[in-house]
Amino acid sequence: MTLALSPSLPPAVSPAVATAVVVADRCSKWYGQVLGVSDVSWRLSGGIVGLLGPNGAGKSTLIKMMGGLLLPSRGVLTVHGRSPFHDTEVRRRIGYAPEHEHTWDELTALELVTAMARLAGVAAARAGRAAEDALAQMGMTAAMHRRIRGFSKGMRQRTKLATAIAHDPDFLLLDEPLTGVDPMARIDIVERIKQLGAAGKTVVVSSHVLYEIEALTSDILVIYRGQVLAEGNVFAIRSLIDRHPHRIRVECDRPHAIAAALAGEDHVVRISFERGAVVVETREPDTCYDQIAGAVLAAGVAVTALSSPDNNLGAVFEYLTGDGGRR
Amino acid sequence: MTEHDVPGSPAMIRTLAGITVKRLTRGKALWIGGLFAALPVLQAGIVHSWRFAFSPRELFVSSMLLLALLPAIFVGASVGEELEERTSTYLWSRPIARWAVLGGKLVALIPVVVVLGVGGWIAGNEVGGSALPSLASCLGLAAGYVATSLVVAGIAVVVPRHGMALTIGYMLVDLFVGEMPFSLQQLALTYQTRALAGFTGDPAIGAPLIALAVIAGIWTAVGVLRIRRLEV
Numbered sequence: 229m230t231l232a233l234s235p236s237l238p239p240a241v242s243p244a245v246a247t248a249v250v251v252a253d254r255c256s257k258w259y260g261q262v263l264g265v266s267d268v269s270w271r272l273s274g275g276i277v278g279l280l281g282p283n284g285a286g287k288s289t290l291i292k293m294m295g296g297l298l299l300p301s302r303g304v305l306t307v308h309g310r311s312p313f314h315d316t317e318v319r320r321r322i323g324y325a326p327e328h329e330h331t332w333d334e335l336t337a338l339e340l341v342t343a344m345a346r347l348a349g350v351a352a353a354r355a356g357r358a359a360e361d362a363l364a365q366m367g368m369t370a371a372m373h374r375r376i377r378g379f380s381k382g383m384r385q386r387t388k389l390a391t392a393i394a395h396d397p398d399f400l401l402l403d404e405p406l407t408g409v410d411p412m413a414r415i416d417i418v419e420r421i422k423q424l425g426a427a428g429k430t431v432v433v434s435s436h437v438l439y440e441i442e443a444l445t446s447d448i449l450v451i452y453r454g455q456v457l458a459e460g461n462v463f464a465i466r467s468l469i470d471r472h473p474h475r476i477r478v479e480c481d482r483p484h485a486i487a488a489a490l491a492g493e494d495h496v497v498r499i500s501f502e503r504g505a506v507v508v509e510t511r512e513p514d515t516c517y518d519q520i521a522g523a524v525l526a527a528g529v530a531v532t533a534l535s536s537p538d539n540n541l542g543a544v545f546e547y548l549t550g551d552g553g554r555r
Numbered sequence: 556m557t558e559h560d561v562p563g564s565p566a567m568i569r570t571l572a573g574i575t576v577k578r579l580t581r582g583k584a585l586w587i588g589g590l591f592a593a594l595p596v597l598q599a600g601i602v603h604s605w606r607f608a609f610s611p612r613e614l615f616v617s618s619m620l621l622l623a624l625l626p627a628i629f630v631g632a633s634v635g636e637e638l639e640e641r642t643s644t645y646l647w648s649r650p651i652a653r654w655a656v657l658g659g660k661l662v663a664l665i666p667v668v669v670v671l672g673v674g675g676w677i678a679g680n681e682v683g684g685s686a687l688p689s690l691a692s693c694l695g696l697a698a699g700y701v702a703t704s705l706v707v708a709g710i711a712v713v714v715p716r717h718g719m720a721l722t723i724g725y726m727l728v729d730l731f732v733g734e735m736p737f738s739l740q741q742l743a744l745t746y747q748t749r750a751l752a753g754f755t756g757d758p759a760i761g762a763p764l765i766a767l768a769v770i771a772g773i774w775t776a777v778g779v780l781r782i783r784r785l786e787v
Binding site: 292295296297298299316317318319320322324326328330331332334335339343344346347348349352375391401 | 651
């Protein structure tokens with residue numbers, strides 16, 4: 229099942245497709261007998277998109293195909309209308325940070341990023357400055373003259389990100405950029421990725437950790453066992469999963485009063501009580517919110533908190549992948 | 556970006572070669588290669604100190620061993636590790652022609668291999684008390700190192716895992732084939748190098764030069780074709 233919030237791909241290339249950054253049309257990739265991704269059709273127009281799925285789901289395979297490192301076994305994948313595997317020119321517009329840690333440890337961060345900028349086509353006279361700017365953007369100015377061999381995981385991640393942005397690409401592919409970094413670095417890197425998105429760049433960020441993606445964007449592509457399970461806005465996706473009721477938690481002084489007001493409604497699937505709160509499961513969240521508001525006003529209930537535990541990636545991911553999100 | 560360099564242009568190859576040299580000078584390979592390159596010097600020193608008659612022909616045997624080792628240590632390891640450790644993902648995602656990656660490495664590493672190999676040969680002759688070796692032997696050896704480096708690069712692209720060990724194995728087999736008294740020896744890099752250097756008794760250099768070029772050309776073509784389709 230693929231839940232799509234955008235229209236399906238038309239058979240012919242429409243103007244909308246022509247302007248899309250990425251178009252994947254029935255794209256599959258096998259590694260011998262092992263399936264990487266299967267029959268993926270997807271169109272990315274811009275913004276920050278989270279590529280979400282457990283380890284081995286096919287996220288890195290899809291990212292590598294977008295980065296021109298892998299060729300689809302079947303189907304077509306284009307970036308800015310061209311094959312990134314065959315077309316060197318389109319790779320100038322791509323910035324890629326791999327998920328692995330291996331890099332040229334003998335070099336300093338500045339040497340590595342300068343070299344990568346040069347190899348991306350930045351003129352020699354400008355490459356050093358571009359590398360310094362990229363490292364500064366990633367908060368690495370103080371360490372840029374140190375060799376990578378002695379870097380922590382967080383510093384390596386920042387350096388990798390700097391290699392991806394140094395040539396000022398408009399499309400960034402960041403494969404697990406937050407893996408293994410400490411909480412403070414994580415917050416910092418998230419902010420910097422958000423800034424890249426705000427600067428108009430198209431960013432694809434993969435992760436198997438739900439809250440990492442949630443902190444970055446609400447636009448997601450959920451991949452599981454090589455297949456796209458869902459795409460679009462996480463809240464809209466949640467509303468499409470009608471077989472899984474939407475939960476609303478109301479913390480208040482008289483939970484039973486709210487429960488009584490909602491008990492007879494057709495859209496209400498289940499009502500349960502927690503300490504100082506009532507949890508309502510409904511198939512029509514908007515209607516339910518209105519009725520809760522009415523009940524609160526009518527009964528004079530004092531509400532201390534109203535939340536929807538389902539409105540996060542964790543819930544969506546668990547719904548879509550069964551046990552995948554609970555690992 | 557307004558100023559661009561052409562993918563696969565000399566500027567890109569220069570950049571790749573520069574990175575390769577920088578990494579080489581900061582790693583262990585140069586020291587290990589340097590120690591191996593001293594093998595002919597060691598052999599000549601032992602012969603000289605024991606007052607045995609010095610023979611350049613015998614000294615050339617250790618240079619043939621180096622022909623099996625030095626390209627593998629530098630070129631085989633560099634190309635193989637780049638692919639095996641996936642640092643190539645940084646390169647493949649750049650707007651550069653893939654053959655340029657191989658080209659950049661070879662431009663940087665072949666001179667190092669030639670200098671160490673031929674330098675060891677010259678120094679060995681000096682230590683052994685002989686006059687300077689003939690120019691033909693130096694040029695022949697240099698051509699052998701160039702050809703072997705290209706062969707090793709091709710093998711390392713096709714089989715990156717344990718690239719250095721495999722290429723050493725290949726060259727040891729080549730040494731054996733090169734010593735066979737049949738026309739089979741014509742297929743051996745080591746035999747053709749000996750012929751070019753003037754140690755087979757045949758003064759002709761055209762045939763060995765062509766043979767080296769053909770063997771190296773075949774493996775280079777294999778490497779370039781493979782690297783164009785390589786996925787990481």
